[in-house]
Amino acid sequence: MTRAICPGSFDPVHLGHVDVITRAARLFDEVVVAVSTNYAKTYRFDAEERRMLCAESLAHLPNVTVVPMGGGLLADFCREQGAVGVVKGLRSGLDVDYELPMARMNRHLADVETVFLPGDAAFLHVSSTLLKEVAALGGDVAPFVPPAVLRRLVPPDHPDGAGRDVPAEP
Ligand code: PNS
Secondary structure, three states, rough: OOEEEEOOOOOOOHHHHHHHHHHHHHHHOEEEEEOOOOOOOEEEEOHHHHHHHHHHHHOOOOEEEEEEOOOHHHHHHHHHHHOOEEEEEEOOHHHHHHHHHHHHHHHHHHEEEEEEOOHHHHHHOOHHHHHHHHHHOOOOOOOHOHHHHHHOOOOOOOOOOOOOOEEEOO
């Protein structure tokens, strides 16, 4: 039985994430999506909502589970989960520069390998940050997010107040 971790802040999850997680679920017996919270950061969606949006968007994948990772080390989480690998998607050289030091550090800390999957061409320009900005200014993000996320990505002046940023809760 091989288990891999797909970590991220998922603020919110988008179809680029879903693509990578779907492909990871074909390579490993089990995939655990770890929703991380950096307590120094501010998020648009709180930890439970980020977890819930991931769970709803990945419910069709039987060997994928979604769990909160809190603010601890990914390497410790991998050990606790008995994971043999971490899976990440790469969109560009910028991602490579960002990801390689973390991959090396995680290997040093927990002897865990990171597997990089090339991002699908349809989503190379997609990031959670860009989607939040475009949606808040009234742009169409429907091709890039799961339905559950689309319902939540409303302009900041919408009556349900979904545009607020929320501080991470310890
Ligand atoms: O979606 P993001 O914000 O790019 O995800 C980054 C994440 C959560 C994968 C990364 O910041 C991480 O692994 N955080 C956990 C804390 C940790 O282990 N830091 C040291 C990394 S070597």
